[in-house]
Amino acid sequence: MTKITVTVDGTIYTDDVEPRMLLVHYLREVVGKTGTPIGCDTSNCGACTVLMEGVSVKSCSVLAVQADGTDVTTIEGLAGSELHPLQRAFHEEHALQCGYCTPGMIIAAADLLRDNPHPTEQQIRQGLEGNLCRCTGYSNIVRAVQRAADAESVGTASVTTGAGVTS
Numbered sequence: 652m653t654k655i656t657v658t659v660d661g662t663i664y665t666d667d668v669e670p671r672m673l674l675v676h677y678l679r680e681v682v683g684k685t686g687t688p689i690g691c692d693t694s695n696c697g698a699c700t701v702l703m704e705g706v707s708v709k710s711c712s713v714l715a716v717q718a719d720g721t722d723v724t725t726i727e728g729l730a731g732s733e734l735h736p737l738q739r740a741f742h743e744e745h746a747l748q749c750g751y752c753t754p755g756m757i758i759a760a761a762d763l764l765r766d767n768p769h770p771t772e773q774q775i776r777q778g779l780e781g782n783l784c785r786c787t788g789y790s791n792i793v794r795a796v797q798r799a800a801d802a803e804s805v806g807t808a809s810v811t812t813g814a815g816v817t818s
């Protein structure tokens with residue numbers, strides 16, 4: 652077992668984990684962040700995407716020990732006291748059906764908008780190409796990201812929650 656300390660959604664967690672444990676399993680089974688789903692076993696779908704040090708990563712392709720000392724934001728930590736502009740835009744544009752891809756889509760879109768606050772449709776499609784959706788045909792997802800990009804607050808929305816310490 653290896654001891655790791657990871658900040659997840661603003662809370663510090665210190666745990667002993669197997670060196671082979673994947674970050675997504677750590678988040679779901681140890682930390683309890685079940686808002687991050689597992690959609691495949693081939694690192695293809697992007698459903699498990701989280702921000703690690705502010706950069707989107709597929710948490711099924713990262714070992715928990717690699718997250719030691721980092722700051723991780725899941726879909727559950729994206730909202731502050733109210734929905735993140737991307738969460739609101741996905742709701743308003745009906746950008747989900749089953750919702751399985753949605754946490755990863757929103758996290759990937761948050762990373763995209765941080766780098767490029769006003770992307771073109773083509774840039775949105777390219778930015779989200781690592782995230783698969785079986786239901787929507789993507790059009791409403793692209794519209795939702797455009798809508799969030801137009802929202803004045805998107806660049807300043809909180810991506811963390813209050814800090815605490817657990818073990």
Ligand code: FES
Binds near residue numbers: 691
């Ligand atoms: Fe991680 Fe599919 S569960 S990419």
Ligand code: FES
Binds near residue numbers: 748753783787
């Ligand atoms: Fe079902 Fe995207 S809404 S996979």
